[in-house]
Amino acid sequence: MTNAPGPQITDLGELLAYAHAIEVDAMERYQLLADQMETHNNRELAKLFRELAGHEEKHAAKILEQAGESGLPVIEESAFHWLGTESPEAADLDAAHYRMTPWHALQMALGAEQRAFAFFDHLVNTVSEPEVKKWAEEFRDEEAEHVELVERLLKLHPEPAEGWDLDDDPPYLQD
């Protein structure tokens, strides 16, 4: 697996570009999951993933607004350096299942928010430029709020009982 060198962020524009990319990647990932659920007729989850995508879209728009008139610096997709193998807030695609429940989706979201928190926390602890550090702290605190929010939502959607993935009429039958 890739040994990620980690981000080297030295100015505010770059930090905003990272924060924006994180939100856009998260949004696109939830959209992809919503599409998957629509295809597999899990409508409840399709709706939930669309809502999650909507939240990320708003976050991305807010960052663009924060960047102001000068906009974001142009950074090639392949030039972003993450702590792991991809952008931190992109939900874990391989955890998807066509019969997944809101609890599973929220677990995915929780993991994504926690990774985003860890990313900004890493920046807070490694960047030296005071303004970048201050903004990284703000992003980190926002991610902490998101983690709490998802944790609260999880209380409303408890873990399903074993057998949630059993399908009386499976789409693929071997025998």
Next chain:
Amino acid sequence: MNAPALPKASDYKSELKPVWCPGCGDYHVLLSLTKAFAALKLRPEEIAVVSGIGCSSRIPAYTNCYGFHGVHGRALPLGTGLKVARPELTVLVTGGDGDGFSIGGNHFLHACRRNIDITYVVMDNRVYGMTKGQPSPTTEPDWDSALSPGGTGVRPFHPLVIALASGANFVARTFSGDIKGTTDTIVQAINHPGFSFVEILSPCVTFRPDQRGWKSVVHPAPVEPTDDAARAARRIMTDDGFNVGVLYRGSREPYMVERAKETGEPAQFDGMFEI
């Protein structure tokens, strides 16, 4: 100036929504492929994605590049012909282990041997996904399933070693869940002259749910790529099957498409074949 002008992975996606099972590794491969195209700054019309038949072989339809969803096992001849006719295109041949190593096995040998400048990406899930779970040439002999009770007992095919022995010029193994590693490897494979072969371990979560565990067993190859095919083959034959990274970079001259083109008009061939 808010919209970055550089290409993004999403610029290479078609309107068609994949119908793969949620959790299928092929979603990751599609992401990596499109990220690689963006990193190479290729325009969609400079790329052709060719495939055979299988779940994985649906991939051309999900990109907005030129695409050819061919017949089962014949993706490599299609890709070869296309590259010879249109050498300026970046040609990727894509598919599964069944498509590439069962019905298409013979083409695989000869594509490696010919060493045309194309990249072959195989999404290896060690099963026929599309036709509901039959064992493939890369399936473990003891994989027990409703369609192969007790396992096939047949020794699996080793695509990377076969590729090396047959003359492939670039050989790599990646894991679909490692999007960055897979993207970087595809970029290198496309940039490397000649026939590049990338085996992507891409779980079939429906018929091989055990493959969800691959995530925790794959690891970077502990050695740098070599240009010595014999050494690469020995390493690959003795590793645990989960080493990922570029394993071999050869220096064989690719098949000379330009020279083939110099022969020109069909009438010239008449003269060449005159007895």
